[in-house]
Amino acid sequence: xxxxxxxxxxLSIPEVLDIGDGSQDALLVRVRAGGYEGWGECExxxxxxxAAYVCxxxxxxxxxxxxxxxxxxxDDIADIARINQLVRRxxxxxxxxxxxxxxxxxxxxxxxxxxxxxxxxxxxxxxRAYPKTAYxxxxxxxxxxxxxxxxxxxxxxxxxxAKFGWxxxxxxxxxxxxxxxxxxxxxxxxxxxxxxxxxxxxGDDVAAAVARLPVLAECKAGWLxxxxxxxxxxxxxxxxxxxxGRPDFRVRLAAGEGAHDAHMARHLIDHxxxxxxxxxxxxxxxxxxxxxxxxxxxxxxxxxxxHTFTTPLALSASLxxxxxxxxxxxxxxxxxxxxxxxxxxxxxxxxxxxxxxRVPDRPGIGMTPNxxxxxxxxxxxxxxxxGRVIYQTPEL
Amino acid sequence: xxxxxxxxxxLSIPEVLDIGDGSQDALLVRVRAGGYEGWGECExxxxxxxAAYVCxxxxxxxxxxxxxxxxxxxDDIADIARINQLVRRxxxxxxxxxxxxxxxxxxxxxxxxxxxxxxxxxxxxxxRAYPKTAYxxxxxxxxxxxxxxxxxxxxxxxxxxAKFGWxxxxxxxxxxxxxxxxxxxxxxxxxxxxxxxxxxxxGDDVAAAVARLPVLAECKAGWLxxxxxxxxxxxxxxxxxxxxGRPDFRVRLAAGEGAHDAHMARHLIDHxxxxxxxxxxxxxxxxxxxxxxxxxxxxxxxxxxxHTFTTPLALSASLxxxxxxxxxxxxxxxxxxxxxxxxxxxxxxxxxxxxxxRVPDRPGIGMTPNxxxxxxxxxxxxxxxxGRVIYQTPEL
Numbered sequence: 001x002x003x004x005x006x007x008x009x010x011l012s013i014p015e016v017l018d019i020g021d022g023s024q025d026a027l028l029v030r031v032r033a034g035g036y037e038g039w040g041e042c043e044x045x046x047x048x049x050x051a052a053y054v055c056x057x058x059x060x061x062x063x064x065x066x067x068x069x070x071x072x073x074x075d076d077i078a079d080i081a082r083i084n085q086l087v088r089r090x091x092x093x094x095x096x097x098x099x100x101x102x103x104x105x106x107x108x109x110x111x112x113x114x115x116x117x118x119x120x121x122x123x124x125x126x127x128r129a130y131p132k133t134a135y136x137x138x139x140x141x142x143x144x145x146x147x148x149x150x151x152x153x154x155x156x157x158x159x160x161x162a163k164f165g166w167x168x169x170x171x172x173x174x175x176x177x178x179x180x181x182x183x184x185x186x187x188x189x190x191x192x193x194x195x196x197x198x199x200x201x202x203g204d205d206v207a208a209a210v211a212r213l214p215v216l217a218e219c220k221a222g223w224l225x226x227x228x229x230x231x232x233x234x235x236x237x238x239x240x241x242x243x244x245g246r247p248d249f250r251v252r253l254a255a256g257e258g259a260h261d262a263h264m265a266r267h268l269i270d271h272x273x274x275x276x277x278x279x280x281x282x283x284x285x286x287x288x289x290x291x292x293x294x295x296x297x298x299x300x301x302x303x304x305x306x307h308t309f310t311t312p313l314a315l316s317a318s319l320x321x322x323x324x325x326x327x328x329x330x331x332x333x334x335x336x337x338x339x340x341x342x343x344x345x346x347x348x349x350x351x352x353x354x355x356x357x358r359v360p361d362r363p364g365i366g367m368t369p370n371x372x373x374x375x376x377x378x379x380x381x382x383x384x385x386x387g388r389v390i391y392q393t394p395e396l
Numbered sequence: 397x398x399x400x401x402x403x404x405x406x407l408s409i410p411e412v413l414d415i416g417d418g419s420q421d422a423l424l425v426r427v428r429a430g431g432y433e434g435w436g437e438c439e440x441x442x443x444x445x446x447a448a449y450v451c452x453x454x455x456x457x458x459x460x461x462x463x464x465x466x467x468x469x470x471d472d473i474a475d476i477a478r479i480n481q482l483v484r485r486x487x488x489x490x491x492x493x494x495x496x497x498x499x500x501x502x503x504x505x506x507x508x509x510x511x512x513x514x515x516x517x518x519x520x521x522x523x524r525a526y527p528k529t530a531y532x533x534x535x536x537x538x539x540x541x542x543x544x545x546x547x548x549x550x551x552x553x554x555x556x557x558a559k560f561g562w563x564x565x566x567x568x569x570x571x572x573x574x575x576x577x578x579x580x581x582x583x584x585x586x587x588x589x590x591x592x593x594x595x596x597x598x599g600d601d602v603a604a605a606v607a608r609l610p611v612l613a614e615c616k617a618g619w620l621x622x623x624x625x626x627x628x629x630x631x632x633x634x635x636x637x638x639x640x641g642r643p644d645f646r647v648r649l650a651a652g653e654g655a656h657d658a659h660m661a662r663h664l665i666d667h668x669x670x671x672x673x674x675x676x677x678x679x680x681x682x683x684x685x686x687x688x689x690x691x692x693x694x695x696x697x698x699x700x701x702x703h704t705f706t707t708p709l710a711l712s713a714s715l716x717x718x719x720x721x722x723x724x725x726x727x728x729x730x731x732x733x734x735x736x737x738x739x740x741x742x743x744x745x746x747x748x749x750x751x752x753x754r755v756p757d758r759p760g761i762g763m764t765p766n767x768x769x770x771x772x773x774x775x776x777x778x779x780x781x782x783g784r785v786i787y788q789t790p791e792l
Binding site: 010012016018019020021022024025043044045046047048049050051052054055056057058059060061062063064088089092093094095096098099166199200203229230231232233234258260261262263264266267270271283379380381382383384385386387 | 406408412414416417418420421440443444445446447448450451452455458459460484485488489491562595596599625626627628629654656657658659660662666679775776777780
């Protein structure tokens with residue numbers, strides 16, 4: 001079969017707030033081929049990502065993503081790999097292309113899985129999918145006591161792990177940050193894994209991160225996530241040294257969500273001293289590239305974890321690349337998502353009584369958008385160049 | 397003064413060809429503040445870059461570039477640094493933002509230079525600007541004999557250095573590539589520096605690059621540029637070992653044009669074994685970030701070189717960051733540019749009889765667009781979301 005159409009749907013809650021909640025909008029991708037329909041999602045700014053699909057060619061290495069996708073043959077997984085290579089080659093000077101590709105790649109896997117009657121993780125070569133311990137992923141409260149209340153609610157809901165991130169953390173003084181971490185630990189109790197996400201707040205300032213290490217060790221944080229921007233490899237390496245190289249405590253580092261290709265994730269593994277590599281299938285280029293990173297991380301003693309702060313559809317897509325790796329035991333599970341994300345899919349991806357999530361055993365990624373529920377969030381888009389409409393939101 | 401407007405002009409020749417000529421279109425940026433006008437250029441896909449400026453916010457780290465620029469104070473160079481930091485912080489999940497920022501940053505420097513009556517290189521702290529030896533930058537011919545003819549023409553025109561890139565190089569067999577390189581050398585004669593640009597053609601295939609080393613050594617190529625994609629640090633390091641570590645010859649590596657932030661350029665310096673770092677001010681974030689890389693490269697024994705394959709305006713912008721570094725002696729000088737690029741500026745940036753280029757001593761970047769000449773290339777753009785026009789090409 002050949003790829004007949006690739007459509008983008010920009011969805012957004014009516015009023016997006018200036019907070020770290022990535023579920024306030026979504027870019028849904030629908031691919032059609034041979035009577036099948038595949039769905040994917042870009043974790044990306046919708047308008048630039050759509051523009052990267054439809055823009056006119058600038059030169060041979062700056063083509064629209066469309067040029068490497070539409071009309072392509074799609075019969076087996078080798079075709080998906082080939083399409084990925086085409087996009088990376090033909091659009092490598094188009095920066096946004098990696099984010100656009102991400103949702104398309106997920107949709108291609110979903111479509112092929114439906115056609116072949118197999119879940120994506122099986123197409124990736126995994127015999128079975130291992131359940132993952134869901135870590136409830138939330139923003140820090142505005143105050144330490146709010147953080148404590150969130151922690152108690154997570155504990156009461158039966159989660160076995162929790163991550164607090166963004167919000168005020170790292171923006172104020174060390175004492176306030178320490179209080180947030182202590183309240184989080186107190187609210188969770190001793191048996192629940194506590195993870196901390198600094199959301200790149202310190203840029204590449206190693207000293208700022210080092211100042212927070214003692215409380216992280218005291219409260220037995222499972223990791224410190226994204227103290228720095230993804231590219232700050234030297235800062236990561238220095239902090240890893242400070243956090244792992246002393247006899248009295250050890251704080252492991254996690255990073256990778258900003259990676260938009262496999263190379264960037266590998267750099268963090270090879271040169272950044274991280275212990276956990278966190279990949280968003282909606283940014284790195286989709287399931288294909290995410291799976292490549294999972295395979296790279298494993299023999300190097302680095303644990304692969306999904307990054308997902310959006311919809312259940314994106315969550316299933318992000319679980320596929322490491323579903324069959326038994327040793328990669330935890331997964332991010334957003335619990336504070338917007339109404340858009342909560343109502344996004346027809347199916348649910350629930351956490352069981354043991355605090356675990358299982359990737360669906362349905363064909364493809366096993367999740368479909370609830371078109372009736374999300375249509376109200378649709379942001380119609382039209383892009384014109386030289387007086388000609390080159391993109392218009394299609395029928396959902 | 398405060399930034400009153402930031403306008404984008406998408407310019408393109410009527411029919412863009414599927415070749416490696418980056419001068420077929422251009423994204424011109426105009427910034428106005430306090431009665432002054434600054435000009436810059438993004439070396440980027442125009443439509444996605446415009447969309448990255450105007451798109452609605454997705455969340456706190458995925459804001460449109462506009463949110464960090466429009467209305468900002470602009471009184472001295474510290475303001476430009478501050479605006480850069482704002483964009484990187486507020487838009488770090490918006491991949492295309494770095495390319496959009498690039499043209500804006502150049503325009504900010506240009507505007508401030510005009511206001512202060514100083515060339516940008518002086519605002520950067522350089523006492524004087526050293527002339528650079530221009531290397532004539534062209535695409536390989538379709539055949540080795542065409543490459544030879546181009547080389548003879550470059551020699552006759554008085555250039556002291558030349559670079560051949562893209563075209564068929566690396567796509568066919570080793571023997572054909574060898575013939576291209578030999579014809580280039582023969583056409584130039586022995587006294588002109590010969591540089592070779594593989595345009596990332598081998599992805600991360602070290603063996604393919606190694607196979608071309610002997611002819612590069614035989615023909616005394618000054619560098620091999622971009623054998624691999626920017627992120628393939630391991631491949632670069634392996635090739636550097638093969639190219640520098642043997643007694644019979646040495647081929648130095650050049651790369652960096654794909655870097656869209658300072659970190660990526662630093663990775664190539666720190667982990668890729670390159671000898672030349674090539675920065676495009678239109679991609680890396682503008683003059684601010686390019687200058688940061690030039691300062692980083694210098695004490696590490698790596699030579700900074702501009703990457704420019706577009707307009708004289710972009711060329712002047714790309715010369716500023718290393719204008720005052722005496723040891724960085726060569727610069728890229730496009731000579732095959734499109735009619736759009738050739739007619740782009742009111743001023744010229746000519747190569748003198750000694751084959752050298754001097755950065756203009758006029759305020760700002762010292763180049764202004766020839767509005768009358770380029771208006772015919774204007775591609776009107778309109779972007780609508782939720783029925784509202786959020787971008788429309790303004791009056792040029």
